[in-house]
Amino acid sequence: MSEDLVDFSNVASYYVTNKTNNNNNNKNSADSSSPCEINQDVKIKTTEMHTAGEPLRIVEKGLPPVLGSTILEKYLYAKLYLDNYRRFLIYEPRGHYDMYGALFVEPDDPQADIAVLFIHNEGYSTMCGHAVIALGRYAVDKGYVKTLSSPETVVNIQCPCGLVKAFVSYNNGKSGAVRFHSVPAYVHSADIKVGVPKFGVITLDISYGGAFYAILPASRLGLDLKTTTLQDLVSAATAVTDAVKKQEKITHPESPDLGFLYGTILTDDLSKVTKGQEGVTTCNICVFAHKEVDRSPTGSGVTARIALMAHKRQIEMNQVVRFVSSSTQSEFTGKAVQEATIGNIKGFTVEVSGQAFYTGESVFTFEEGDVLGKGFLVH
Structure with missing residues (x-):
């Protein structure tokens, strides 16, 4: 993957010129000048998985749009404007100090089946192998891959570090273990x-x-x-x-x-x-x-x-x-x-x-007046 260093002024300009009327009308949409706030209209749906014991909270619905023309612009946009959502999902009372999550964004690589940003207690990471293993299964099971094949189905996952190719075991309509080839190490x-x-x-x-x-x-x-x-x-x-x-x-x-x-x-x-x-x-x-x-x-x-x-x-x-x-x-x-x-x-x-497993589904909301409900950590 070859990306130029993202200039924040150019990113901000992109956001201003590309916001849609739908975004302007969405109470939870971030604008180009201030972080997006959590309010009582928030309703976020997730699927919960773990890979070798490490949790993955896959955010499916309820986030504001993550803007940018490349995945690194989206990565920086999320840091600037959507960090309240990261705390909301990763911190207590919904998560914990060692929680981990993945946010779907629109791919800009034409080879990609899905594109994701990774979130944790400090911020955002460029690559996550345990998440790729879980997301490979998830993409096969949820219909993100057009052609399913046995004994393996290939899932191309765009990460901030580049395109990662996952090979998902698939037999008799069921996904299983996953192997992946990451960017050059x-x-x-x-x-x-x-x-x-x-x-x-x-x-x-x-x-x-x-x-x-x-x-x-x-x-x-x-x-x-x-x-x-x-x-x-x-x-x-x-x-x-x-x-x-x-x-x-x-x-x-x-x-x-x-x-x-x-x-x-x-x-x-x-x-x-x-x-x-x-x-x-x-x-x-x-x-x-x-x-x-x-x-x-x-x-x-x-x-x-x-x-x-x-x-x-x-x-x-x-x-x-x-x-x-x-x-x-x-x-x-x-x-x-x-x-x-x-x-x-x-x-x-x-x-x-490795192998990932499903552990549940969640819907997260916020009630006005909850002083701890936007996220806190104890360690």
């Missing part, structure tokens, strides 16, 4: 040294799997994924994220809007893997956004880790690695399927596989 920085308060100078890697992650074994921080408390793991990962943000400049070769650190992944001590070895298993925990803990092994994080492992020649092409979440023991698998380039950087196309 690559290593941004290998074996760099970063000063982390309370931990000293630590060696780590920064890798991209649709989002950027700092990656390092927990043992370098004197921690263990099995015995260290979750609170201590989260605190340490957050300290690493904060230190990297202060000390390292992260750039994306095609779009400056994508150039930021999303979180830190603490891993076990898996190092050299025997050539052609089957049954390789590794464990990790991902702490992203504002100290948010992924219950799954993290789809974009698995993508970034596979790219890192392939870059360091720890694995071969098409060698399957099993990833286990230290928080839930849930699993994804991943493998590098081919070499790829992003800009002028060599990387890999990575395949990640």
Whole structure:
């Protein structure tokens, strides 16, 4: 995907010139000058899913239009004008600190079956693998794909990072497990040294799997994924994220809007893997956004880790690695399927596989006078 940095003044101009009468008449529509407010007319319908334990709230109806000519313009528009809706859906009393969601927007890529923005406790992300796995099933089941085929149906999902191709198991009218190929993944920085308060100078890697992650074994921080408390793991990962943000400049070769650190992944001590070895298993925990803990092994994080492992020649092409979440023991698998380039950087196309499940449907409303009803967090 090649996108220019979005100029906010141009985006605002687009909104002013392209608002329709319908938008002007909609009480819940945002305008070009102020954020959209939550009021008693709000009624939002969602489908609830989870992938390997990580929740996904899929917003189906009730949002104001998300304006913009490209998905990155829509991404920025949502940040500017629809953030009250993110808090409404992600925060308590409807969500919780570690809640995650997806908003449908109109695709601008002609190949896309659907296009989505991802929301969490801090804001918006550029890619989400667990969401892609859930959305692949959802798109097949809800009729977003024109042609269904067995044993797999292909779903093209436009994300802020680019087009992601999901392959949804489909047999006898029922969807199942999903594998996906994300945008090219690559290593941004290998074996760099970063000063982390309370931990000293630590060696780590920064890798991209649709989002950027700092990656390092927990043992370098004197921690263990099995015995260290979750609170201590989260605190340490957050300290690493904060230190990297202060000390390292992260750039994306095609779009400056994508150039930021999303979180830190603490891993076990898996190092050299025997050539052609089957049954390789590794464990990790991902702490992203504002100290948010992924219950799954993290789809974009698995993508970034596979790219890192392939870059360091720890694995071969098409060698399957099993990833286990230290928080839930849930699993994804991943493998590098081919070499790829992003800009002028060599990387890999990575395949990640997992399973998502439906957990329910919701309709969310707001009652005037509810001082907590627009969203709050306790952590």
